[in-house]
Amino acid sequence: MTTDRESVDEAFEPYEPKRRVPLPVYWVAIALALWGALTLLRDSSADRTGAKQRIAEATTLERRQTATGSALFAERCATCHQADGTGVDGAIPPLAGSPFVGASPGVIVQILLHGIEGPISVNGSDFDGHMPAFGSVLDDDQLARLATSVRGTWGPGGSISPGFVATERARTAQRTSPWHGGDEIATTLDRTIGVQPAYLPAPRSPDDLTAQSIASIGKAGGWSCASCHGSHGEGRDGVPRLAGLSPDYIARQLLAFTDGSRPNDIMRPVAQQLTAADRVALGRLFASLATPSSSHPALEGDVARGAELALQGDDRRNLPSCFSCHGPSGFGVSPNIPSIAAQRPSYTAGRLAALARLTSRQPGSIMPAIAGRLSDADRRAVADYLATLPPSPATSSKDAR
Amino acid sequence: MNDRKQQPATDEGARDQIHGRVARTSIYALTGGVLLFVFAVLVRDEFHFRGQESAPPEASGPLSFTPPPMSKIPDGPAGTSIRHGMAIFENTGTEAKPFVGNQLACRSCHLDAGRKADSAPMWAAWVSYPQYRAKNKKMNTMEDRLNGCFSYSMNAQGSPSGGPPPKGDPIYADLEAYFHWLASNAPTGAKLKGAGFLKLKLPQSGYDRDRGRAVYAQHCASCHGDDGQGRTDINGRQVFPPLWGPRSYNWGAGMAQLNNAAGFIKANMPLGAGNTLTDQQAWDAAAWIDSQERPKDPRQKGTVAENVVAFHSGEKTFYGKTVDGHLLGSGTEVPVQASRR
Numbered sequence: 092m093t094t095d096r097e098s099v100d101e102a103f104e105p106y107e108p109k110r111r112v113p114l115p116v117y118w119v120a121i122a123l124a125l126w127g128a129l130t131l132l133r134d135s136s137a138d139r140t141g142a143k144q145r146i147a148e149a150t151t152l153e154r155r156q157t158a159t160g161s162a163l164f165a166e167r168c169a170t171c172h173q174a175d176g177t178g179v180d181g182a183i184p185p186l187a188g189s190p191f192v193g194a195s196p197g198v199i200v201q202i203l204l205h206g207i208e209g210p211i212s213v214n215g216s217d218f219d220g221h222m223p224a225f226g227s228v229l230d231d232d233q234l235a236r237l238a239t240s241v242r243g244t245w246g247p248g249g250s251i252s253p254g255f256v257a258t259e260r261a262r263t264a265q266r267t268s269p270w271h272g273g274d275e276i277a278t279t280l281d282r283t284i285g286v287q288p289a290y291l292p293a294p295r296s297p298d299d300l301t302a303q304s305i306a307s308i309g310k311a312g313g314w315s316c317a318s319c320h321g322s323h324g325e326g327r328d329g330v331p332r333l334a335g336l337s338p339d340y341i342a343r344q345l346l347a348f349t350d351g352s353r354p355n356d357i358m359r360p361v362a363q364q365l366t367a368a369d370r371v372a373l374g375r376l377f378a379s380l381a382t383p384s385s386s387h388p389a390l391e392g393d394v395a396r397g398a399e400l401a402l403q404g405d406d407r408r409n410l411p412s413c414f415s416c417h418g419p420s421g422f423g424v425s426p427n428i429p430s431i432a433a434q435r436p437s438y439t440a441g442r443l444a445a446l447a448r449l450t451s452r453q454p455g456s457i458m459p460a461i462a463g464r465l466s467d468a469d470r471r472a473v474a475d476y477l478a479t480l481p482p483s484p485a486t487s488s489k490d491a492r
Numbered sequence: 493m494n495d496r497k498q499q500p501a502t503d504e505g506a507r508d509q510i511h512g513r514v515a516r517t518s519i520y521a522l523t524g525g526v527l528l529f530v531f532a533v534l535v536r537d538e539f540h541f542r543g544q545e546s547a548p549p550e551a552s553g554p555l556s557f558t559p560p561p562m563s564k565i566p567d568g569p570a571g572t573s574i575r576h577g578m579a580i581f582e583n584t585g586t587e588a589k590p591f592v593g594n595q596l597a598c599r600s601c602h603l604d605a606g607r608k609a610d611s612a613p614m615w616a617a618w619v620s621y622p623q624y625r626a627k628n629k630k631m632n633t634m635e636d637r638l639n640g641c642f643s644y645s646m647n648a649q650g651s652p653s654g655g656p657p658p659k660g661d662p663i664y665a666d667l668e669a670y671f672h673w674l675a676s677n678a679p680t681g682a683k684l685k686g687a688g689f690l691k692l693k694l695p696q697s698g699y700d701r702d703r704g705r706a707v708y709a710q711h712c713a714s715c716h717g718d719d720g721q722g723r724t725d726i727n728g729r730q731v732f733p734p735l736w737g738p739r740s741y742n743w744g745a746g747m748a749q750l751n752n753a754a755g756f757i758k759a760n761m762p763l764g765a766g767n768t769l770t771d772q773q774a775w776d777a778a779a780w781i782d783s784q785e786r787p788k789d790p791r792q793k794g795t796v797a798e799n800v801v802a803f804h805s806g807e808k809t810f811y812g813k814t815v816d817g818h819l820l821g822s823g824t825e826v827p828v829q830a831s832r833r
Contacts, residue, residue, distance in 0.1 A: 111513075114520050121525025122532060129533075171727070173583055174575065180586040182729035221726045337726070403562070406604065411764040416715065416732075418725040424732065425723070427714045456714075457765040486726055 160240025163233060167225070167481075168241075170402070170419045176245050184213035184220070191273070192246040194281040199238045200251065200259045201280055202270060203229070206381070206484055209272020210288040217288055220272060223420070223432070223481035227383030231256040268381050269484065293379075293487035302372035310364045316373070319357075323382040328389075331438045334382035335483035338374035339426030345370040381485035384433035388475035390440055393468065397476025400469060408464050413473065422483040430483035439474035554683040559607050559615045559674040570669065577670025580663060581606055581614075584646065585730075591642050591657050593650025594787070595722070595730045595739040598667075601645065601747060603760055606674060609686020610759035610766075616687030618668075618675040634671070635664045644744035649790045690755035694808075695772045699750060701815070704780030707773045711762055720784060736784035738824035743789040743811050750808040753778035783810040788823025796821040 158166070165174060172178055176186035186192050191213070192199060206224035210217060225234065231253040238251045270276050273287030307322065309315035319330045326332035333341065347353035348362035365373070388394055399405070401421065404412035414421055416428055423430035431439065446462035465473070565574050580587040582605055584597040599605050606614035621634040628640070642648045642656035649655070657663045678684065709718070715732045716722050722734040734740045746752045758774035760766045769777070789811070792799040796819055800812035811821045 111517070114517070114524060117517070117521030118524035118528045121522060122528035125525070125529040126532065171729075173579060173586070175579055177579070177583070177586050179583060179727075179729050180589055182724070182727045219728055404604065406608065409764070409766070411604075415763060418731050419729060422725055424715075424725050457762045460768070461764045484726065 158233070158236075160236035160238075160243075163229075163237040164240055164244075166398070167229070167237065170414065171222075178213075181216075182218065184211060184216075184218050186241060186245040189213045189245065190284045191276065192241060194284050196238065196242065196249065196251050196255065197259055198276060198280050198284070199242060199246075200234065200256055201263060202276065203234055203238060204260060204263065205266055206269040206481070207272065207276070208269040208381070208484055208487070209275070209290040211273035211276075212287055213273075221422075221484040221486065222269070223422075223484050224269060224381065224383065225481050226260065227385070228433070228479060228481045231260065296372070296375075298368055298372035299376065301369065302376040305365070305369060305373060306376055310369070313364050314361050316377075324377045324380045325382045325385050326435045326438065328435065329437045329441060330435065331442075332382075332384075332386065332434055332482070333377040334380035335422075335433075335485050336374075336377055336430050337423055337425035338371070338378040338486070340423065340429050341374035341377055342370040343426055345373065378486050382482065384478075384480075384482045386433050386435050386478035388478050389436050390471040390475050392436070392440075392471035392473070392475035394472065394476050394479065396469065397472035397474070400465075400473045401476055410461060410464055413477075420483075421477060421480055431477050432480040433482035434474075434477055436471075436474035436478040439477055440470045443470045443474070554685040554687070555679065556685045557615060557678050559613070560676050565673065573666050573669040574673045577666035577668070577673075578605060580667055581670060588642075588646075588657065588663050589651075590653040591646065591648050591651050591655070591663070593647035594734070594741065596646060596733050596741060597730075598641070598646075600733040601756065603763075606671070608760070610690050611756060612688050613674075613686060614671040615675040615678055616684045618671040619678050619680045619682065619684065620687065634668050635659070638664055638667055643790055645741045645747065647740075647742045647787045649742070650738070650787060689752050690759040692751065692755045692758050692771055692774060694751075695775060697772065699754075699775040699779040701776070701779040701783040701810075703772075704776035704778070704783075707769070707777040708780045711769065711773070712777060715762070720781065735781050736786050738787060740786050742787035743809075743821055743823075744791055744803070748782060748786065748809055748811065750775065750778045750782055750810075753782060779810070783813075783815050783820065785818065785820060785822065785824055788821065792821075 171183045172186050173183075178185035184191075191202065191211075202222065204224060204226040207220040207222040209220055211220040212218070225237075229237065234256045235251050235253040238256070239249075242248060242251070270279075271290040271292075273284065274290050277284040277287045304310075306316040306324075309318070316324070316333070320326055320333050321330075324332065324334035344353060345358075345362045345365055346367075348355050348358040349365070351359065362370075400410060401413040404410045404415065413431060416424065417431050418424050418428070421430060421432035443462045443465060444467075446458045447465070449459040462470075562578075565571050565578075576587070581598040581602070584599075585592045585595065601611065602608070602614060603611040609616075617637075618634070621637060622631050623637075624630070625632045625637075628636075630636075632640075639656045639659075646656075708720075712735075716735050717732075719737075720735040721737055721739065722730055722732040725731050741747050747756070754771075754775045754777075757777055758767065758769060758771060761769070761774075761777075789799055789803065791803055793802075796812050799821070804811050813820050
């Protein structure tokens with residue numbers, strides 16, 4: 092026992108026999124070190140260009156804030172009213188010679204603030220007017236410059252001050268709907284405009300009450316629309332704005348969630364509770380909401396680049412402009428193509444990224460291919476740009492086609 | 493003593509030996525490391541950039557051309573004319589209202605405001621006129637050509653004035669100013685890549701309108717509608733053009749010939765996903781679209797059969813053929829102006 096104890100080396104320390112480190116280990120270590128150094132160098136230069144880009148963007152944003160009235164017109168109005176103010180025959184009223192432009196200055200300011208939904212007659216032609224409200228996307232300064240420019244180019248001229256716009260804004264602050272056509276504008280604001288076609292409100296449907304209830308309190312213990320999309324369909328971070336989407340588009344998407352052709356784990360159980368009549372009624376409800384935009388650029392996207400993509404596309408990357416399919420101002424084309432104006436940027440960018448990942452393509456759907464060609468920066472750019480647009484005009488059920 | 497002397501000597505030798513080994517190892521390690529790094533960078537570049545490099549331009553093939561960006565339109569009176577030309581091109585039904593008898597605009601077929609290659613871009617057209625055309629058997633100026641566009645593609649017979657803009661109308665000058673500007677720095681008479689429509693060979697199995705119906709339903713109908721009448725936005729503004737019927741191009745238009753339609757479809761449709769349909773699908777879809785009725789050929793004097801001989805011989809078209817008991821070419825009945833919103 093004692094001998095046994097003695098034979099054990101009490102001071103033994105475990106050790107590894109000394110061997111030379113194999114050369115390949117050095118090689119890899121050195122190569123990795125060089126690679127790391129290179130990456131660090133690249134990153135810092137990317138950081139510098141990133142800073143430069145951000146400064147450039149800040150300048151563009153500032154320029155947007157201080158843009159002249161005519162620049163604002165080119166950016167905000169020309170897609171519909173055209174650069175030369177001629178409008179589009181049968182669809183968009185001209186500005187040249189329009190009694191609304193020629194009326195007292197309050198008229199143009201009120202139209203810009205709240206938009207129009209209803210028939211309007213300009214220079215002898217009747218139009219089914221749907222103009223977006225700019226009250227939530229342009230401030231008093233910008234509206235004053237824009238209104239002054241339009242009246243200077245096509246109207247009696249004169250200057251409209253930001254203070255005047257502020258007064259007009261306060262005067263109709265309680266208003267939650269667009270102006271109901273030329274008739275309401277003429278009778279409420281300025282009778283010199285003359286006789287305008289009468290506005291016929293859409294007939295109410297008994298389903299509308301059901302839709303209201305599903306939207307605000309949900310169906311049979313399920314989630315209400317409002318719990319995620321907001322009480323006015325305004326959406327929130329990552330959750331889409333629904334107000335102003337076309338009624339048919341909403342109904343079709345609800346069906347697509349139900350049958351899984353648009354896979355979405357959150358929407359599927361909610362949509363499965365709905366009947367066909369519910370889907371149609373919900374579509375009508377959200378299409379009729381004139382909710383102001385609460386979207387803002389939030390993804391540090393290059394808004395100027397986003398505008399380029401939305402308005403002109405990029406031939407070098409084989410990207411058609413957004414508006415060539417989503418309509419001249421991004422208001423969508425019923426029934427398949429959604430409005431993208433004033434959409435939440437996080438939702439737009441997320442949806443584009445999700446579309447880009449889709450492998451099994453729905454026939455007739457080209458968005459996966461287009462989204463796949465957008466870089467991450469372009470997705471953020473376009474999402475942020477679309478967030479600066481006025482929301483798609485609300486439509487009443489008589490327009491549901 | 494011996495031991496003492498030897499010890500340092502061995503130490504020194506061992507140290508030298510060790511130094512030598514360390515130096516050698518460091519050199520090997522460094523050289524190997526650097527080589528490995530260089531190799532890795534090369535491999536990465538090879539894989540990373542291979543896809544991005546474009547093929548070197550062919551020395552003798554058609555030249556590539558890029559029109560100037562819109563922001564480069566000059567100021568002054570020339571710029572005003574160019575801008576107005578572009579406005580006519582994009583908003584034809586309003587800017588040239590007296591001469592337009594359908595719901596199309598120039599840009600409906602000449603995509604991206606006449607800039608897109610393989611959709612008969614205007615920069616390529618500008619440098620190839622005046623040109624002899626078999627269609628009217630004479631030397632055509634650009635104005636003659638545009639007169640034809642209004643007559644056929646814009647169906648001027650259904651317009652308020654009942655015909656194309658008269659000779660010398662400023663509409664021609666402004667459109668030409670726009671084309672001339674688009675062709676800035678393009679060589680005159682040279683073959684430009686992307687000129688005209690894609691020339692698509694007819695596949696062995698020809699074209700078939702029933703196969704085309706299926707292609708159309710799957711790939712075209714979501715934008716152009718099952719009825720081919722296109723779609724409008726909430727303001728009633730035409731976003732997707734009507735492909736047949738009274739509001740589309742008439743039987744005299746180039747697009748009413750299958751080879752042009754098939755080439756256009758192959759290269760450009762569905763919008764944003766050009767070149768995804770097969771040649772066969774493009775021909776078949778063109779056949780479905782072309783085998784529908786549209787406004788009559790304004791050149792027709794006698795019967796459709798006589799007009800086939802006079803103007804459509806040798807064309808690939810459904811004009812003059814009878815489909816489902818209907819003689820195509822008879823024309824559409826609905827007056828265009830009445831159907832406009």
